Amino acid sequence: MKILVLNQLSSRHMDQLLRVDPASEIVSCTLKEAEQHIADTDILVAWGSTHIENLFAKAKQLKWIHALSAGVENLNIAPLIDQHIILTNSKGIHGIPVSEHVFALLLSFTRGLHLCAKNQQAKVWKRVYTDELYEKTLAIIGLGSIGREVAKKAKAFGMNVVATKREVTAEIFIDRLYNPAELDDMLAISDVVVVALPLTPETHNYIQRQHFTAMKKTAYFINIARGDVVVEADLIAALQAEEIQGAGLDVFMNEPLPKTSPLWEMPNVIITPHSAAMSPYYMDRAMKLFADNLSRFIEKTDMHNVIDKYKGY
Numbered sequence: 001m002k003i004l005v006l007n008q009l010s011s012r013h014m015d016q017l018l019r020v021d022p023a024s025e026i027v028s029c030t031l032k033e034a035e036q037h038i039a040d041t042d043i044l045v046a047w048g049s050t051h052i053e054n055l056f057a058k059a060k061q062l063k064w065i066h067a068l069s070a071g072v073e074n075l076n077i078a079p080l081i082d083q084h085i086i087l088t089n090s091k092g093i094h095g096i097p098v099s100e101h102v103f104a105l106l107l108s109f110t111r112g113l114h115l116c117a118k119n120q121q122a123k124v125w126k127r128v129y130t131d132e133l134y135e136k137t138l139a140i141i142g143l144g145s146i147g148r149e150v151a152k153k154a155k156a157f158g159m160n161v162v163a164t165k166r167e168v169t170a171e172i173f174i175d176r177l178y179n180p181a182e183l184d185d186m187l188a189i190s191d192v193v194v195v196a197l198p199l200t201p202e203t204h205n206y207i208q209r210q211h212f213t214a215m216k217k218t219a220y221f222i223n224i225a226r227g228d229v230v231v232e233a234d235l236i237a238a239l240q241a242e243e244i245q246g247a248g249l250d251v252f253m254n255e256p257l258p259k260t261s262p263l264w265e266m267p268n269v270i271i272t273p274h275s276a277a278m279s280p281y282y283m284d285r286a287m288k289l290f291a292d293n294l295s296r297f298i299e300k301t302d303m304h305n306v307i308d309k310y311k312g313y
């Protein structure tokens, strides 16, 4: 079996995969180099942002595509959808770094760190506005594994936690679940709104101007999901009109965020370069998940994180 990984693999990770299937051939290379290996590849491992159209057209015996990321946006391409090729993702390994990132953004705002960092550069000793998270309400739009980890940490700060969810489930760290149809009601009572939705045809442009209008003027908006889940022009307009207090943004409609974007210069915006999930432990977790799925694939048993290609998640 040939496994083509479009990422650098350490010998440790290579060995981990060979322990599952000692007979397999594992090639780790760039997208460009992959052209010469794809024809007889059985399993393709790539980031969800990789454009695989050209590669896919040359694949003759592909059986499974695995995303190293949670997002599968550029892997779930039209020609793949009706074929018997499995698509899986790395959902479940992001909770720790992404939830820590959410609180880094949030605490920067409430403790004024983003302003203090600017003042420090200019050697200015000046107290800035500060606030507490304690007893504030944090809303999660998209309650998956990341949202649950955010909820757990919010509880440690003494926050009230609410979330939207289609099905009612027993949630340990959530004080109230709202039906997605009640989104505006949830936004109206929230001090912090965290978007953790996967990007699907259904969630594309999900958050619009009316939602910012429904939020408190003192609310902080945090997006660690995908830029396209939010109408970015509406977010910019809402920030300019001071309909919300600030936004912590890790993801954007276009990445890298173009230099012309007004978001760069807004004092009430903190920008990070799609780095919320980054961690020295990322590849260890990703390879553990993939190795486990590889043995399930070989044994033909139920695999983890199989994407419904029609739904996109």
Ligand code: OXD
Pocket (backbone or CB within 6 Å): 048, 068, 069, 070, 071, 072, 094, 277
């Ligand atoms: C992911 C991400 O999809 O980090 O994994 O954005």
